[in-house]
Structure formats: structure tokens, C-alpha cells
Amino acid sequence: MSAEKCLAKGSAAPGPVPKGYIRVYSMRFCPFAQRARLVLKAKGIKHEIINVHLADKPEWYLKKNPFGIVPTLETPAGEVIYESPITCEYLDEVYPEKQLLPSSPFAKAQQRMMLEYFSKMIGYFYRIPSGRKNGQDVSGLEAELKEKLSKLNEDLVNKKTKFFGGDSITMIDYMMWPWFERLEVFELQHCLDGTPELKMWTERMLEDPAVKATIHSIDAHKAFFKSYVEGKPDYDYGL
Numbered sequence: 001m002s003a004e005k006c007l008a009k010g011s012a013a014p015g016p017v018p019k020g021y022i023r024v025y026s027m028r029f030c031p032f033a034q035r036a037r038l039v040l041k042a043k044g045i046k047h048e049i050i051n052v053h054l055a056d057k058p059e060w061y062l063k064k065n066p067f068g069i070v071p072t073l074e075t076p077a078g079e080v081i082y083e084s085p086i087t088c089e090y091l092d093e094v095y096p097e098k099q100l101l102p103s104s105p106f107a108k109a110q111q112r113m114m115l116e117y118f119s120k121m122i123g124y125f126y127r128i129p130s131g132r133k134n135g136q137d138v139s140g141l142e143a144e145l146k147e148k149l150s151k152l153n154e155d156l157v158n159k160k161t162k163f164f165g166g167d168s169i170t171m172i173d174y175m176m177w178p179w180f181e182r183l184e185v186f187e188l189q190h191c192l193d194g195t196p197e198l199k200m201w202t203e204r205m206l207e208d209p210a211v212k213a214t215i216h217s218i219d220a221h222k223a224f225f226k227s228y229v230e231g232k233p234d235y236d237y238g239l
């Protein structure tokens with residue numbers, strides 16, 4: 001089963017997860033769910049996707065995940081795992097092929113530290129467009145975001161690597177990618193003008209098969225984001 005129309009309140013609960021598969025409850029435009037989908041693709045894990053109508057959630061979904069957020073993983077044994085970094089770590093641990101997290105405790109800690117740092121940046125990607133929409137002066141917020149992006153750039157410069165965990169993609173790259181895919185949608189792409197290494201990283205990421213498999217066009221992102229901002233999110237846009 002692949003990405004299909006979202007299930008809303010009143011829909012029938014999906015049956016048990018078939019043996020040999022893992023299920024991800026997702027929303028096609030959710031950057032957090034994309035993290036899990038990137039890891040599933042990168043590792044070649046057999047999975048099925050069930051999209052959830054997040055503005056009109058099915059009762060059965062709230063029973064599985066009381067917070068009603070996506071992504072959520074479900075195993076054939078009925079185990080449920082949510083919070084995107086935890087879903088990704090779980091997948092990496094349970095499916096040993098193509099390890100995405102480093103095995104050294106220090107290198108793993110470095111990735112977790114970077115993820116903490118990045119998590120504090122995520123709010124800017126939403127506050128800036130919504131501030132602009134409300135006619136606020138967002139130049140201060142933009143300057144703060146640029147400063148934070150320049151720290152990421154510095155990290156690549158110091159490490160002299162193509163990606164954040166070395167010369168090939170690792171977990172931390174996938175954890176950050178979804179917001180860079182959306183920079184143009186947030187009208188923030190100019191924030192990379194002063195960070196050439198980071199910009200090159202985004203170009204390298206675009207070549208990755210898992211990124212290619214989960215990407216939406218800028219037009220699709222824009223159309224979804226517009227519907228979201230207008231309070232009528234079109235989760236099935238383009239289907």
C-alpha cells in the first residue's frame with residue numbers, strides 16, 4: 001500500500017499490520033512524518049503508509065496514539081511508536097541494514113546534540129511566514145535564523161565533509177532535510193545566500209534516492225501550505 005487519501009473520523013480502522021511489514025501513519029505534507037518515511041526508504045524497509053486526516057482525526061487513531069500526531073509506527077505485534085526522532089532510531093535499531101546512526105557513542109551523541117540544536121530552529125520556519133502574513137517586521141527573526149544557519153554551515157566547514165555525519169548521508173541529514181525542502185515555500189531561500197556549504201549540502205541531498213522518493217514539488221508544497229494557512233488543510237492535494 002502506498003500513499004493514499006487520508007482517513008478521517010468515521011472511517012473504518014485498518015486491520016492488523018501484515019507480517020514482515022511495518023506501518024507508518026502519516027500525513028503527506030508533514031515534515032516530521034517525512035523523517036520516518038525517509039528512513040524507511042533509505043533502509044529499504046517493507047512498509048505501508050496510512051495517511052490520517054489531522055483536522056478530523058479518526059477515533060481509532062486516537063486510541064492508537066492519544067496525542068493524535070504523526071508519524072506513528074505500528075508493528076505486526078501491535079506495538080506503537082511515535083515522536084519522529086524516536087521512530088527513526090527505532091527503525092535503525094530494528095532493521096540493521098544500512099545503519100544510519102553511528103555506532104560510536106560519541107558520534108551518536110554528536111548527532112543527538114545537533115538534533116537538539118536544530119529542533120530549536122524549527123519554530124522560525126513557521127513564525128517568519130506567519131509574522132509576514134500578519135504584516136509584522138520579521139527582519140529580526142530572519143537575522144536570528146541566518147545566524148543559526150551559519151552555525152550549521154560552520155560545522156560543515158570545520159568537518160570538511162559532504163554531509164553532517166561524514167561523506168555519506170546519515171541520520172542527522174534526514175532529520176533536518178524536510179525543512180530545507182520547504183525553504184522556498186516559506187520564502188526563506190535567501191537565508192542560504194551567506195552559507196555556501198550548507199547550500200551545497202541541500203544540492204547533494206536532492207540527489208539522494210530516499211529524498212527523491214519522498215519529495216513534493218514546490219508547487220504542491222505551496223498549494224498545501226496555502227490551504228493550511230487558510231485553515232482548510234488539503235491533505236489529499238494532488239491525489
Ligand SMILES: N[C@@H](CCC(=O)N[C@@H](CS)C(=O)NCC(=O)O)C(=O)O
Pocket residue numbers: 027029030031032033054067068069070071082083084085
Ligand atoms: N514532535 C513530534 C511532532 C509531530 C507533529 O507535530 N506532527 C504534526 C503534523 S506536521 C501533527 O501530527 N499534527 C496534528 C496535531 O497536532 O494534532 C514529532 O517529532 O513527531
